[in-house]
Amino acid sequence: MDDPGQVYVNSKGLQQKQFDAIVVGSGISGGWAAKEFCEKGLKTLVIERGRNVVHIKDYPTATMAPWEFPHGLINSIAEKKDDPVSSENYDPGNKSFFVNDRDHPYIQDDPFHWVRGYQVGGRSLTWGRQCYRLSDLDLEANLKDGHGVDWPIRYKDLEPWYNYVEEFTGISGKAEGLSQLPDGNFLPAIEMNCIEEYFAKKISVNYKDRLVTPARVANLSKGWKGRGPCQYRNLCSRGCPYGGYFSSNSATLPAAAASGNLSVLYDALVAEVIYDDKQKRATGVRIIDAHTKESIEYFAKIIFLNASTIDTASILLRSTSSRFPEGLGNDSKQVGHNLMDHFIGTGASGDFDGLTDQYYYGRKPAGIYMPRFRNLNNETSGKEYLRGWGYQAIGARKSWDELGTEVRGFGKGFKEKLLKPGPWTIWIGGWGETLPYYDNRITLDENKKDDWGFPIVHIHFKYGDNEKAMKKDILESAVEMLEKAGFSGINTFNYNLPAGSAIHEMGTVRMGRDPKTSVLNGFNQMHDVKNVFITDGSCMTSAAWQNPSLTYMALTARACDFAVNELKKGNL
Amino acid sequence: MKRRKAIGSILLVGGATAIGFGGYKWYSLTKIPDKNYLLGKKSLLADLAETIIPATDTPGAKEAGAVEFMMNLLNECTDAKTLNRFVNGLQDLEKYSHSRFHREFSECSAPEKESVLHYFDQQSESHKSIIEKVKDRYTGYGFFEILKEYTVYSYCISEKGASLGMRYIAVPGKYLPCIPLEPNQKAWATK
Numbered sequence: 013m014d015d016p017g018q019v020y021v022n023s024k025g026l027q028q029k030q031f032d033a034i035v036v037g038s039g040i041s042g043g044w045a046a047k048e049f050c051e052k053g054l055k056t057l058v059i060e061r062g063r064n065v066v067h068i069k070d071y072p073t074a075t076m077a078p079w080e081f082p083h084g085l086i087n088s089i090a091e092k093k094d095d096p097v098s099s100e101n102y103d104p105g106n107k108s109f110f111v112n113d114r115d116h117p118y119i120q121d122d123p124f125h126w127v128r129g130y131q132v133g134g135r136s137l138t139w140g141r142q143c144y145r146l147s148d149l150d151l152e153a154n155l156k157d158g159h160g161v162d163w164p165i166r167y168k169d170l171e172p173w174y175n176y177v178e179e180f181t182g183i184s185g186k187a188e189g190l191s192q193l194p195d196g197n198f199l200p201a202i203e204m205n206c207i208e209e210y211f212a213k214k215i216s217v218n219y220k221d222r223l224v225t226p227a228r229v230a231n232l233s234k235g236w237k238g239r240g241p242c243q244y245r246n247l248c249s250r251g252c253p254y255g256g257y258f259s260s261n262s263a264t265l266p267a268a269a270a271s272g273n274l275s276v277l278y279d280a281l282v283a284e285v286i287y288d289d290k291q292k293r294a295t296g297v298r299i300i301d302a303h304t305k306e307s308i309e310y311f312a313k314i315i316f317l318n319a320s321t322i323d324t325a326s327i328l329l330r331s332t333s334s335r336f337p338e339g340l341g342n343d344s345k346q347v348g349h350n351l352m353d354h355f356i357g358t359g360a361s362g363d364f365d366g367l368t369d370q371y372y373y374g375r376k377p378a379g380i381y382m383p384r385f386r387n388l389n390n391e392t393s394g395k396e397y398l399r400g401w402g403y404q405a406i407g408a409r410k411s412w413d414e415l416g417t418e419v420r421g422f423g424k425g426f427k428e429k430l431l432k433p434g435p436w437t438i439w440i441g442g443w444g445e446t447l448p449y450y451d452n453r454i455t456l457d458e459n460k461k462d463d464w465g466f467p468i469v470h471i472h473f474k475y476g477d478n479e480k481a482m483k484k485d486i487l488e489s490a491v492e493m494l495e496k497a498g499f500s501g502i503n504t505f506n507y508n509l510p511a512g513s514a515i516h517e518m519g520t521v522r523m524g525r526d527p528k529t530s531v532l533n534g535f536n537q538m539h540d541v542k543n544v545f546i547t548d549g550s551c552m553t554s555a556a557w558q559n560p561s562l563t564y565m566a567l568t569a570r571a572c573d574f575a576v577n578e579l580k581k582g583n584l
Numbered sequence: 585m586k587r588r589k590a591i592g593s594i595l596l597v598g599g600a601t602a603i604g605f606g607g608y609k610w611y612s613l614t615k616i617p618d619k620n621y622l623l624g625k626k627s628l629l630a631d632l633a634e635t636i637i638p639a640t641d642t643p644g645a646k647e648a649g650a651v652e653f654m655m656n657l658l659n660e661c662t663d664a665k666t667l668n669r670f671v672n673g674l675q676d677l678e679k680y681s682h683s684r685f686h687r688e689f690s691e692c693s694a695p696e697k698e699s700v701l702h703y704f705d706q707q708s709e710s711h712k713s714i715i716e717k718v719k720d721r722y723t724g725y726g727f728f729e730i731l732k733e734y735t736v737y738s739y740c741i742s743e744k745g746a747s748l749g750m751r752y753i754a755v756p757g758k759y760l761p762c763i764p765l766e767p768n769q770k771a772w773a774t775k
Binding site for chain 2: 075078079081082085087205208246369370376408411421424426
């Protein structure tokens with residue numbers, strides 16, 4: 013292990029048992045908690061259930077050319093069989109950052125793809141990097157239409173913390189002055205190519221209420237805090253040797269380690285949070301070493317759970333005590349409930365007959381974005397569903413992967429067409445908001461245990477009529493916009509992907525104003541256990557329509573600030 | 585994340601699902617594929633691939649070594665049904681070559697090879713009526729389509745195909761969103 017400072021250790025390498033703060037999980041929100049606590053002077057232990065992944069050193073495929081993979085980037089039949097869920101998301105280039113499904117079983121009633129990355133850095137290594145702020149349209153939605161409970165915060169509470177995390181993360185994007193998608197202080201946008209630019213112009217001419225903007229992404233269009241810039245290889249999910257995008261491994265964990273206050277314990281699964289009924293607080297966590305299965309306890313004044321939406325809820329549900337027989341901090345009986353994901357896989361693509369003398373150089377890691385335009389105000393409402401969606405889109409000239417099946421015949425003429433830039437094409441797909449339904453939930457199956465003796469997670473999830481109605485509009489609107497913009501050969505798609513496919517699971521430990529109907533307060537603090545905070549996706553009170561990671565980052569930094577102040581005041 | 589799926593691709597989307605199909609044809613497509621037969625057909629596959637992507641001023645499939653990837657894809661990444669279809673088709677092609685030109689495909693002249701492949705291309709999915717296509721959803725992709733897609737994929741990810749047939753730059757270093765197409769511009773090999 014190349015770690016002279018002994019920051020990254022397994023349980024054999026860690027003698028210390030008492031810390032100021034314990035952070036469970038090292039993904040995007042856990043990394044932020046580590047950075048904030050360490051920089052504020054707290055001795056912090058990050059606990060990661062998976063293996064260690066050292067930035068750059070442990071990205072073995074990062075610079076491999078396509079021909080260096082024996083069967084290219086196609087998964088084998090054995091991989092598909094062994095990893096029916098993971099293999100839908102990995103390819104031979106990034107496989108090592110996704111779990112083996114057989115090692116990590118769960119039960120699905122209706123199909124739910126629970127896509128996991130158990131390693132230091134978690135899914136921050138493979139995330140889509142899209143960063144969008146929520147607005148009061150989202151934070152007031154539950155209150156206004158009566159689904160779920162009211163968010164205990166508004167945009168004014170989040171705004172300074174969006175500013176704060178964006179300043180460190182580095183988000184490339186363009187300010188547009190939209191109320192439903194507040195601007196940040198962006199690095200230069202990753203520019204639109206010719207077809208995207210053309211499409212954007214047509215949209216602004218054809219629709220007063222719609223706009224296309226370069227995707228706002230945590231890819232660095234210029235060097236930032238010693239990281240990047242992006243080299244336009246578009247191989248992000250293999251890990252970036254240039255630090256061209258934000259991950260815990262490239263950004264927050266190194267910043268935390270630089271303080272001298274960080275220890276990262278990997279290969280350690282948190283079995284439970286330990287609750288002391290006399291002190292009325294959590295005193296620490298009990299872990300199980302992934303390999304030796306040894307059980308060890310670590311203690312801290314503050315505990316942050318950032319294990320990811322479903323795992324965090326699982327930890328709470330198995331942290332039972334005489335005070336909390338149904339799981340830690342679960343007086344409301346909401347833990348595990350209100351599971352949400354964005355629904356994706358609906359949209360259209362079309363070809364454009366023109367701009368044939370234009371091309372591009374480089375492979376950009378992001379396309380374009382069309383923020384929500386439905387149900388914003390009286391003029392844009394009146395549809396048969398609540399809330400809305402955002403479109404992500406990508407424009408490109410068709411290349412061999414599409415031309416190979418489209419161009420007829422074989423031989424010289426076929427080869428010539430195959431290897432030249434094909435017609436311009438644009439692909440557009442919706443990311444839709446799912447309402448918080450109490451019945452969409454995870455439970456634990458006490459009769460089935462995994463390798464570490466933990467009861468297996470059982471996921472119960474169904475989409476409702478609102479999502480189905482919105483899907484229809486996503487499809488029809490995509491076709492209409494492409495037609496009006498002069499595209500031809502329009503293909504629609506509606507894959508009916510399993511829930512979970514967006515990998516945006518949220519909501520099992522929701523924030524709220526009332527301890528009777530929510531688990532966390534407005535600072536992500538457990539109503540019932542004041543020194544436990546939860547700032548991963550599980551805290552989300554509604555899903556909103558934006559990619560959620562940026563909001564987890566902002567909520568985490570905000571909660572850390574609050575927790576440290578409370579600690580100083582002697583309240584924790 | 586594979587959010588965008590290629591339309592009509594065998595490798596990227598996977599074989600069609602077989603539901604409610606019975607009889608001999610079903611058996612013949614779900615039996616364990618004859619991989620030994622395939623192993624002996626490497627040079628035939630190389631010749632077929634070269635007929636689909638021939639050498640011109642840039643390398644053809646043979647020089648690019650496409651057959652190495654094709655063999656790996658067939659052996660490791662192809663479901664039993666698609667593989668049986670492919671093996672059946674390959675055997676048909678060998679028979680056809682014999683009955684039409686009285687020699688092995690590999691012994692045929694270039695125009696003869698094209699003529700053989702043309703016959704199988706005409707038989708393929710892309711030339712069938714919609715009703716035939718619906719029927720075929722139960723039996724999977726056609727031989728020629730599999731051969732063609734595997735050839736294209738293998739050529740285009742090969743070092744020579746990517747960097748001589750097209751343009752491959754490992755580390756572009758910058759992004760230029762709109763630039764004029766150069767005369768005889770080759771496509772980028774990766775996106």
